Amino acid sequence: MGDGGELAVEKHVRYIVTVEKVGRLARRELLDAAADSDWMLFAAAAVMQKKDSFESLVMEHIRLNGAYWGLTTLDLLHKLHAVEADEVIEWIMSCYHPESGGFGGNVGHDAHVLYTLSAVQVLCLFDRLDALDVDKVVDCILRY
Numbered sequence: 162m163g164d165g166g167e168l169a170v171e172k173h174v175r176y177i178v179t180v181e182k183v184g185r186l187a188r189r190e191l192l193d194a195a196a197d198s199d200w201m202l203f204a205a206a207a208v209m210q211k212k213d214s215f216e217s218l219v220m221e222h223i224r225l226n227g228a229y230w231g232l233t234t235l236d237l238l239h240k241l242h243a244v245e246a247d248e249v250i251e252w253i254m255s256c257y258h259p260e261s262g263g264f265g266g267n268v269g270h271d272a273h274v275l276y277t278l279s280a281v282q283v284l285c286l287f288d289r290l291d292a293l294d295v296d297k298v299v300d301c302i303l304r305y
Contacts, residue, residue, distance in 0.1 A: 170238050173234065173238065174235060177231040177235055178243050178244060221267050221270075222270050224266060224267040225253070225267060225276045225279045225280060226266065226275065226279045228252075228283060229282050232249070232283055233286065236286055246287050249283065249287065250284070250289050252268075253280050255268050256268055256270070256276065256280060257280070258271075258272040261301050262297030262298045262300050263276070263298070264277045277298065281293070
């Protein structure tokens with residue numbers, strides 16, 4: 162909460178966007194980003210995204226679900242434009258398994274109905290269901 166009991170929307174948006182971006186930044190970019198943002202938010206995001214951290218390793222398989230919750234939060238705050246839609250869609254589709262029609266929780270993970278649901282929901286947020294082979298996804302879901 163911000164001063165006066167109001168929701169600190171911009172801090173929430175910065176945190177969600179930072180969590181996603183930290184994993185893709187080089188060391189110099191990390192230092193520049195840290196200098197430009199709220200240090201505590203940046204530090205928390207950095208710990209979550211450090212590829213060899215315990216936190217990152219135990220949560221890697223549910224990254225797609227985390228993306229759904231973070232992006233839905235941005236949408237509810239009317240801030241979905243804070244992320245690059247094309248980058249998100251590209252990553253979502255990199256979790257797709259064309260042979261089964263399902264999605265894994267992250268790149269290189271097995272498809273599962275839970276992650277498939279999250280992928281479809283994210284694509285709906287961006288009005289991009291056209292990226293799917295709908296018949297293949299429906300067949301996948303019906304197999305569960």
